[in-house]
Amino acid sequence: MVPVARRMDLEDYYPRDLIKDLGKQGFLTPSAPPEYGGPGIDLRGGSAVVVEELSRYSPTLGFITEIVNDNIVYALLRYGNNRQREEILPKVASGEWVASYALTEPCCGSDAAAIETRAEKRGGGEWIINGRKIWITQGAYADIYLLFARTGPREARHRAITAFLVRRNDCVEVSRLEMMGMRGGAGEAEIKFNDCVVSDDDVLGNVNEGGFRIAMVTLDLARIGISAVALGLSQGVLDEALEWAKTRTAFGKPPLIDWEWIQFQLADIKARLEIGRTVTYKAAWLYDNKDPSFVLYASIAKLYTAQMAVDIARDGVQILGGFGYSKESFSERAYRDAKVLEIAEGTNEIQKMVIHKILMRGLPEVEL
Template sequence: MSLLTQEHELVRKTARDFAEKYVGPIARRMDRENYYPRDILRDAGKLGILTPTVPPEYGGGGGDLRSVVVILEELGRVSGGFSLLVEAYGVLFADALKNFGSAGQKEEVLPKVAAGEKIGAFALSEPCCGSDAAAIQTRAERRGGEWVINGAKMWITNGLYADYYLVAARTGPREARHKAITVFLLRRSSCVEASPIEVMGVRGTGTAELKFNDCSVGEDEIVGELNGGWRVLMHTLDVGRVAISGVALGIARGAFEEALAWARSRELFGKRLVEFQNAQFELAEMLASIETARALTYYAAYLYDVGSPEFLLMSHVAKLQAARLAVDVTRRAVQMEGGYGYSKESKAEMFYRDAKILEIGEGTNEVMKYVIYKLLEKSS
């Protein structure tokens, strides 16, 4: 049974053509200069690639999670940074607002974000708390008829340039943990202080530290329900874990394709590198890893699209394995290219650095294994 339809393959072609025409020429600039490709986002918006699941009436692609995965795979094959940027933009922000925002929030924000005119960011992680999201310290307190937000967020993709933030804030005692968290839609203003963070890979993604200084929002800017933010966050991250698996798949493909081309053209000891059995075995291992990640990622996305209760488990399995396999494939690609692979001229070197965040962001490998075991216990 094919997990993808003809429509998904048409989406793939659109994403691939876009990646090669628009993203390819600026991929190395993003990496070397930490360049944020604002104009390319507008081009992506015209094709619905930027917000794949947002309904067409808001300017989005109107697709399902398999469409998201296919798009991110094709973007990641050219640039891990651009693919991750779109994943955080289109899934963690736009899809979350589509699923949990009010009619007014969606009507105001989604068309601008889908078009790439305004940028959205998902603000959850904090200096104190990455894996333990229930321990966040950013607070929102009622003052008169408004909520006032104070606190700091860390590692926020698109955060440096965002016009809108989905901010997770504590709206009750710290002891209440996840039961006292609310998500707010916050517009960029002078109360938001954004500082760039230099990262190892996936550069050009506008990664930032954010500080909120008496940021005021109205009651109508709550996304979901008061003290019901945990549901918004967990659903969004579960979907995001499959989406970022698509990023992983693309990064692995990009590194593999360069390594294969290198092996076919590189000569040593009077033979092409690809004629040596060890090179053949390495390429076979890399391809097997990519196909394993592909099967898991597509299957997890399919389970979400059909509303299967198995989705939750498989979203974590796919994220764990796709991330690990991407790191391994890119490592093998660098090794195959030898000294060239260790140089900044090699795309494999860039993909290798890009891949590492996949084992950390949106749930570390350790968190994935913890959740998988908890779900195992629950089902037995």
């Protein structure tokens, strides 16, 4: 992974072969059951352990895995019909198909209930989809999209949104987007859907309100997964900073590791990392044990670890000095990659809104 991760960043290269290798080893969709090509492990094993370890060396690959596992696999397992699960899941799990989660639009990021992409029903059980999506991870390379579209009046908001599975074909227009971090594998894109035809059999869950429910539940899970990306990224920064401090000398004195301020900085990084790891794994444990309070802890974990990762990456660059500012270091890439963790799967501000609502109104009803 290490040399490929560097190439992904420098060349904006998508490692299709490496994605397939992750699929063969069960790391791409760890929550998928064996009958669909995955190992079928719980959320702690999938969105915590696997994603964290991948992100320790390539935050982008960890980011891809959490989106595919938490957004796509969960939706298919929970809301898909037999044909969808049997036809699509094995292809996604093996890496044969690239799957993408198409929710965000130019009009509305955090306000998902305001999306404008429309799906109009016509005779013969067909739907016609028109609209634009933006900042879609793996959108540039996707073979299939889990797409959310409006199927009722705009004023109905979340009560008129439906989820569809859309295969890529000539009706899909893709424009690559140049991003600050998570380069290569993330494949961020703007997607235009121009009179795309799907059938009733491509609907995921119930028409209208079922789509918004799928989006919200998958985002709750993805907040645990993206917290694990933050953990792995931060651990990679700490690994590099520790090794550097053990060998780097300055002013003719012993290595940096013998300087008290470096010791304190490394200790502080480790302390923050373990706090983040504890709350992230607790959130996953609560979900695995069907405790609805996982929603609260998922938002706490996401809020804390996203901020933590940005701070730790900055500290790592500072410890490494000039080397940390160069593209030769992991910390430089991690610093750019970390910023999206404060934005994706619900911004920091959205997490504070969720936490506040739970404080005021109690836990929401969730499907476990």
